[in-house]
Amino acid sequence: MKKIMSLLLLAAFAMVLAACGEKSQEDVIEALDKNLDDLQGYKATASMTLQTGKEPQTYEVDVWYQYPTFYRVALSNAESDQSQIILRNDEGVFVLTPALNKSFRFQSDWPENNSQVYLYESLVNDILMDPERTFTATDEHYVFQTNTNYTNKNLNQQEIMLDKKSLTPTSVRIMDVDLETLVEVNFSDFELNSTFDEGDFDMDRNMTGAQLNSEVPTMGGEDDGESVVVEEEGAEESDEEMFTVFFPMYSPQGTAYNESRELDTENGRRVILSYDGEQPFTLVQQRSREVTASTPVQITDGSPVDLGFTIGAISRDGNTTNVSWSYEGTDFFLASQHLSDEEMLSIARSVYGTEEK
Numbered sequence: 001m002k003k004i005m006s007l008l009l010l011a012a013f014a015m016v017l018a019a020c021g022e023k024s025q026e027d028v029i030e031a032l033d034k035n036l037d038d039l040q041g042y043k044a045t046a047s048m049t050l051q052t053g054k055e056p057q058t059y060e061v062d063v064w065y066q067y068p069t070f071y072r073v074a075l076s077n078a079e080s081d082q083s084q085i086i087l088r089n090d091e092g093v094f095v096l097t098p099a100l101n102k103s104f105r106f107q108s109d110w111p112e113n114n115s116q117v118y119l120y121e122s123l124v125n126d127i128l129m130d131p132e133r134t135f136t137a138t139d140e141h142y143v144f145q146t147n148t149n150y151t152n153k154n155l156n157q158q159e160i161m162l163d164k165k166s167l168t169p170t171s172v173r174i175m176d177v178d179l180e181t182l183v184e185v186n187f188s189d190f191e192l193n194s195t196f197d198e199g200d201f202d203m204d205r206n207m208t209g210a211q212l213n214s215e216v217p218t219m220g221g222e223d224d225g226e227s228v229v230v231e232e233e234g235a236e237e238s239d240e241e242m243f244t245v246f247f248p249m250y251s252p253q254g255t256a257y258n259e260s261r262e263l264d265t266e267n268g269r270r271v272i273l274s275y276d277g278e279q280p281f282t283l284v285q286q287r288s289r290e291v292t293a294s295t296p297v298q299i300t301d302g303s304p305v306d307l308g309f310t311i312g313a314i315s316r317d318g319n320t321t322n323v324s325w326s327y328e329g330t331d332f333f334l335a336s337q338h339l340s341d342e343e344m345l346s347i348a349r350s351v352y353g354t355e356e357k
Contacts (some may be wrong), residue, residue: 008203013357025135028142028167032124037166040197041066042168045189046118048075049318051182052154052308052349054214061118061185071111073118074210075311082328084311085210086110088306089201095304095311096203097326098210098347100290101201104313108303115149115158117172117185125159140164148174151305151345155182155223183308243287243330250350252343254278280316281336281347288331305345323348 023031039155044063057077064072069088087094091104107291112273116122125131130146137143142162148155159173168190174183199205247257255277263270264284273283302315313323323334323344333349
């Protein structure tokens, strides 16, 4: 009799769970797959914190997506006056830096082929495509842990937390092999199947709108006193202009800093850092200049890359691999004939936040 009562209680408990909408992993996977099939667009707002430098850096992220291939990702950091927009429309992929009036157009398939922490369809695909994923459920969330496919190979694992009702992300944590959190994204708002106005993904409209809405000066990047400072004379805005020279924290084994050279160009002082050894490379730095409104969009055969603290570009010129980016009032250009793309990006990511050499 006790055994029968126990079975009845278990059955009743199972019915309660079913009535409450509790789903198995297979149910959630099936629902996510259907969400992707039905997805026409979304708008999301999130806060992204990076633990990859000396100090945590937090960015506000606004994401728009319209089926099938239109994207607008706006990233801003109030502390560094840094803002950029990644845009994809029928004309290509653009990276806009409104404060400098700079626009780069790429012949690229971004955001395909790599994980993207702030894109819903990328997160869902990472879940669907990973046979080693783990699944747990809490009172309000479904939680998946999956492998990743980021260009930064230190970003090894991710934990994706989904709202039970909408199956949209509420948070994402990206971890290294030791499960230490390197990137954390917390979504404050997520609207599925949003509608958009004509021109929402237009390059000129987004550049103009970002500049009109910006309350920061067109040139950011105050000196923080931690690195080498180069003084420029004869600048229009003052008699003496300064910019900070950064040294990468990472260099490949068998390669070491050799020398620093300075050149005077028509665009100001240029600093060239040379690293010699088994895998030599060169890092060039120069103060950013605001581009005139009449300057056309710069076109590159490369691809946009997420360096964590900014969006850059990677390209190849013959046997030479180049990575370029702008950050806190300085333009950077990294070049080598001896390093893989992954090593080049590791060097670029290590430049921000270095101490004086």
